[in-house]
Amino acid sequence: MIKDSVIALKGISSKLSSIDVDIRNRALLSIEKGLLDNIDYILSENRKDLDSSQGLNNSLYKRLILSRDKIETIISGIQEVRGLKDPLGQVQLKRELDSNLTLTRFSVPIGVIGVIFESRPDALVQISSLFIKSGNCGILKGGKEAIHTNRALFKVIRESLFTVSETLASSLELAESREDIKEILELDQYIDLMIPRGGNELVQYIKNNTKIPVMGHTDGICHLFMSKDGDIDMGLKLTLDSKCQYPAVCNAIETLLVEESIAKEFLPRVKTFLEDNKVELRGCDKTVEIIDINRATEVDWDTEYNDYILSIKIVSDLEDAISFINKHGSGHTDCIVTDNSESWDKFLMNVDSASVFLNASTRFADGNRYGFGAEVGISTNKIHSRGPVGLEGLTIYKYKLIGHGDIVADYASGKKCYSHKDIK
Amino acid sequence: MIKDSVIALKGISSKLSSIDVDIRNRALLSIEKGLLDNIDYILSENRKDLDSSQGLNNSLYKRLILSRDKIETIISGIQEVRGLKDPLGQVQLKRELDSNLTLTRFSVPIGVIGVIFESRPDALVQISSLFIKSGNCGILKGGKEAIHTNRALFKVIRESLFTVSETLASSLELAESREDIKEILELDQYIDLMIPRGGNELVQYIKNNTKIPVMGHTDGICHLFMSKDGDIDMGLKLTLDSKCQYPAVCNAIETLLVEESIAKEFLPRVKTFLEDNKVELRGCDKTVEIIDINRATEVDWDTEYNDYILSIKIVSDLEDAISFINKHGSGHTDCIVTDNSESWDKFLMNVDSASVFLNASTRFADGNRYGFGAEVGISTNKIHSRGPVGLEGLTIYKYKLIGHGDIVADYASGKKCYSHKDIK
Numbered sequence: 001m002i003k004d005s006v007i008a009l010k011g012i013s014s015k016l017s018s019i020d021v022d023i024r025n026r027a028l029l030s031i032e033k034g035l036l037d038n039i040d041y042i043l044s045e046n047r048k049d050l051d052s053s054q055g056l057n058n059s060l061y062k063r064l065i066l067s068r069d070k071i072e073t074i075i076s077g078i079q080e081v082r083g084l085k086d087p088l089g090q091v092q093l094k095r096e097l098d099s100n101l102t103l104t105r106f107s108v109p110i111g112v113i114g115v116i117f118e119s120r121p122d123a124l125v126q127i128s129s130l131f132i133k134s135g136n137c138g139i140l141k142g143g144k145e146a147i148h149t150n151r152a153l154f155k156v157i158r159e160s161l162f163t164v165s166e167t168l169a170s171s172l173e174l175a176e177s178r179e180d181i182k183e184i185l186e187l188d189q190y191i192d193l194m195i196p197r198g199g200n201e202l203v204q205y206i207k208n209n210t211k212i213p214v215m216g217h218t219d220g221i222c223h224l225f226m227s228k229d230g231d232i233d234m235g236l237k238l239t240l241d242s243k244c245q246y247p248a249v250c251n252a253i254e255t256l257l258v259e260e261s262i263a264k265e266f267l268p269r270v271k272t273f274l275e276d277n278k279v280e281l282r283g284c285d286k287t288v289e290i291i292d293i294n295r296a297t298e299v300d301w302d303t304e305y306n307d308y309i310l311s312i313k314i315v316s317d318l319e320d321a322i323s324f325i326n327k328h329g330s331g332h333t334d335c336i337v338t339d340n341s342e343s344w345d346k347f348l349m350n351v352d353s354a355s356v357f358l359n360a361s362t363r364f365a366d367g368n369r370y371g372f373g374a375e376v377g378i379s380t381n382k383i384h385s386r387g388p389v390g391l392e393g394l395t396i397y398k399y400k401l402i403g404h405g406d407i408v409a410d411y412a413s414g415k416k417c418y419s420h421k422d423i424k
Numbered sequence: 425m426i427k428d429s430v431i432a433l434k435g436i437s438s439k440l441s442s443i444d445v446d447i448r449n450r451a452l453l454s455i456e457k458g459l460l461d462n463i464d465y466i467l468s469e470n471r472k473d474l475d476s477s478q479g480l481n482n483s484l485y486k487r488l489i490l491s492r493d494k495i496e497t498i499i500s501g502i503q504e505v506r507g508l509k510d511p512l513g514q515v516q517l518k519r520e521l522d523s524n525l526t527l528t529r530f531s532v533p534i535g536v537i538g539v540i541f542e543s544r545p546d547a548l549v550q551i552s553s554l555f556i557k558s559g560n561c562g563i564l565k566g567g568k569e570a571i572h573t574n575r576a577l578f579k580v581i582r583e584s585l586f587t588v589s590e591t592l593a594s595s596l597e598l599a600e601s602r603e604d605i606k607e608i609l610e611l612d613q614y615i616d617l618m619i620p621r622g623g624n625e626l627v628q629y630i631k632n633n634t635k636i637p638v639m640g641h642t643d644g645i646c647h648l649f650m651s652k653d654g655d656i657d658m659g660l661k662l663t664l665d666s667k668c669q670y671p672a673v674c675n676a677i678e679t680l681l682v683e684e685s686i687a688k689e690f691l692p693r694v695k696t697f698l699e700d701n702k703v704e705l706r707g708c709d710k711t712v713e714i715i716d717i718n719r720a721t722e723v724d725w726d727t728e729y730n731d732y733i734l735s736i737k738i739v740s741d742l743e744d745a746i747s748f749i750n751k752h753g754s755g756h757t758d759c760i761v762t763d764n765s766e767s768w769d770k771f772l773m774n775v776d777s778a779s780v781f782l783n784a785s786t787r788f789a790d791g792n793r794y795g796f797g798a799e800v801g802i803s804t805n806k807i808h809s810r811g812p813v814g815l816e817g818l819t820i821y822k823y824k825l826i827g828h829g830d831i832v833a834d835y836a837s838g839k840k841c842y843s844h845k846d847i848k
Binding site for chain 1: 435437438439441442519521525527535631632635637746750769770773774775776784788793794795
């Protein structure tokens with residue numbers, strides 16, 4: 001019964017926040033060592049999954065494949081998490097209510113978190129290492145195509161944890177079946193948060209079938225707005241990176257917005273440039289009057305293609321672009337290309353998305369790129385509070401990225417690398 | 425149709441974050457003036473509600489009554505919110521990803537929030553002022569007993585806002601019927617958050633009937649743990665304040681835990697002291713062997729009395745107390761009375777509640793007392809994230825209060841007053 005496991009996790013969760021960061025880091029180190037020592041075993045289990053997944057489509061199959069190199073990359077991901085500052089015990093507010101009566105707010109783990117993730121073996125390790133470092137208990141359910149690999153990885157992780165801390169070893173559980181998920185969704189008394197990763201359909205299913213708070217994003221419909229005050233060459237470069245650097249992910253753009261007054265100059269170059277890169281273009285009525293591409297329908301504006309397809313819409317001005325994004329976007333990441341600081345200010349404040357970029361590719365919206373070491377997912381949720389909720393509890397944050405035409409391709413290729421230096 | 429109003433709010437919400445704090449503060453000032461100028465009108469509308477609420481129980485009826493004094497207190501509450509620092513645009517993270525590629529995280533409003541609140545007219549004004557200051561759109565539904573008062577207050581608020589900003593005036597809407605609530609709960613596409621205030625039943629109903637994230641607390645089952653290393657006189661004083669200073673609220677204690685080794689010394693004094701203050705005591709098996717009170721049943725440990733009733737449980741030690749609190753508490757506020765710093769550390773880290781206190785009354789768990797100016801509610805939720813979720817997104821906070829026997833009665837009576845001085 002998965003229920004018994006979850007109840008046990010709940011019991012353990014209150015003990016995790018007092019496990020010293022040195023022990024949590026030693027536990028991560030032990031996992032790194034365990035994985036390194038068990039590469040052959042893990043690869044042989046991965047082979048079983050690959051053998052039974054011959055029917056899988058190419059990109060899914062590729063994500064399932066492990067190799068010695070890939071495992072080493074996964075291990076260096078754990079090292080990175082290990083190197084990060086302790087997220088627990090961070091003082092966020094310290095206030096004297098009266099002399100000798102002091103209030104402090106500090107960070108603690110959330111508790112028990114259920115994660116449902118796609119069939120990529122690196123996900124299990126990444127999530128586990130984030131949970132160990134942040135003191136959260138996890139109930140982990142991976143895609144069924146990776147079942148043998150996940151079992152092997154989980155076995156190695158648990159055994160590695162046991163050598164450091166029995167409590168940490170008991171803080172993670174693996175769930176395997178659809179029935180497990182159904183049971184988990186009923187356990188709102190014991191689980192603090194569900195994180196579904198993967199398709200819109202999965203997220204909607206989870207939201208419709210549980211009272212547990214759900215953190216996840218249903219869609220990644222991102223926009224790039226080429227304003228009349230933007231540099232055309234930069235606009236082309238950013239459109240290409242935002243669409244093509246890796247189209248199958250949520251932070252790739254689906255729609256290009258073009259300010260009407262520069263459409264005749266900009267669009268023919270977009271057509272040449274993107275069609276050279278094998279992108280299918282679909283345009284609004286005004287767009288197809290300027291360039292010869294397929295006509296977009298209303299459905300296109302609300303579609304996450306995750307593919308080499310880009311819809312193009314001509315907007316009359318900045319306000320029109322903002323309204324369009326707030327109506328059709330998914331609150332994920334949107335970019336404006338402009339040299340006009342007033343336009344940028346307005347775009348930044350009025351576009352209601354988690355990440356709002358100036359002159360930079362939407363593909364930067366990612367935990368690794370933001371310097372978080374790793375991410376458990378990208379949330380389009382907007383809430384976050386416990387305890388007395390005052391003004392601060394009524395706000396949420398937004399990421400502002402100010403670039404100068406920066407693209408992810410330069411970082412992916414190794415031409416540039418991240419400095420991740422905090423600014424005081 | 426309430427749906428049309430909510431869609432309109434969604435449209436307005438993205439504009440609110442760029443309204444300057446000076447304008448938001450001027451809007452609050454205008455509300456203060458509007459209320460002051462309309463006291464007679466508001467009181468006459470309040471009279472209508474009072475006339476049709478003769479059957480209401482005494483404490484509910486009392487909360488419904490407005491007076492000139494009470495309106496002036498409400499106005500000073502708005503002044504306090506006006507005096508607070510702008511919660512928007514606060515930079516939480518600023519990071520150079522590369523030279524000339526800068527990431528900043530800053531606070532923005534949540535968006536459109538639905539609030540369902542009890543029949544106390546001050547709630548409508550308090551919530552409205554918090555929303556105006558924090559740039560959130562609100563759909564407000566008050567208790568039906570206060571319908572005329574709420575309409576009058578809302579009319580004054582909206583007219584006052586109109587003189588300053590049409591956008592702000594359009595950012596709040598009043599809902600009135602049960603049918604409105606049903607419709608609102610369907611609008612997860614437009615509403616970012618629901619905040620139900622009031623009974624457990626209401627909160628459960630909301631959670632069971634919507635996909636909108638819900639922020640609220642289902643119960644306020646708070647504990648005070650009298651440890652063997654605590655000062656007995658202080659324990660008595662804190663028990664009394666935590667239970668009796670205002671029993672009808674969520675931060676009052678429902679259960680007193682007593683460490684076994686001091687039970688014989690402590691319990692007889694508790695009995696005398698609390699029975700003198702008209703508290704009915706209900707004890708566990710071991711307790712009733714020491715003092716002559718009613719026997720508690722299993723139900724008692726999970727009950728929020730909101731009344732002059734206190735259950736008492738003898739626990740064998742600190743660990744036993746912590747387990748009991750984590751099992752039966754509601755994650756709201758719990759206090760330990762002790763002079764042993766090791767016990768405090770363990771209690772603080774392992775009790776999984778939003779507020780954990782040392783030697784201070786649980787009644788301090790309140791937005792005003794924490795220096796937040798006002799509160800929209802107390803959340804027992806544990807989640808909060810948007811954008812890429814790294815380690816920090818996997819943590820939530822906890823409030824630590826270190827006192828020396830401090831009680832709220834001293835502050836309520838004016839004997840002491842809050843300094844609310846931030847400490848660097």
